[in-house]
Amino acid sequence: MALFAARVLGATFVVVGLSMLVMTWGSYRRDMGILREGLHAEGTVVKKEFLAAPDDSDYVLHYAFTPPGGTRREHQRNVSPELWKRLRVGDRIQVRYGQSDPRRSFPEGQGVTSLGLALFVSVVLVLLTLIGSVALFGRAVPEAPPVASASLPPSS
DSSP: OHHHHHHHHHHHHHHHHHHHHHHHHHHHHHHHHHHHHOEEEEEEEEEEEEEEOSSOEEEEEEEEEOOTTSOOEEEEEEOOHHHHHHOOTTOEEEEEEOSSOTTSEEETTOOOOOHHHHHHHHHHHHHHHHHHHHHHHOOOOOOOOOOOOOOOOOOO
8 A cells, every 4th residue: 555655646746747847947938039029119117016024025017918809917027126116006017928928027137037047947857756766666675574583492
């Protein structure tokens, strides 16, 4: 039963690790594509949020923009503290968005998945996948039964 549980746990680690790895690099590639081939639109700051936590804080910018010939879209993105402090509700900003998917957007110069972050997350996920692979494909060695010590009859 323990072997089955180890295999299920290993398979879970492998599936989660590989899925997250694909999602990380997909997000990075999509953001780089928007930088290379994305379109610009003028947006408006709708709301600002500051999410404080003991170890880290997030500066969230809510903005809206309308692609040419499209419908108004509202999005939110984590931005740098400097940009967040500089902007006010109602201010105009430049937004970059995907040519084929305007749902994917970010304020100009902000919100792009960095190469360093993608590499760091990849290292962690590869380690997670390797640990899962060991548990999934490792060979189980059965425990040796305890050896009873028997005393030999004295020799004469």
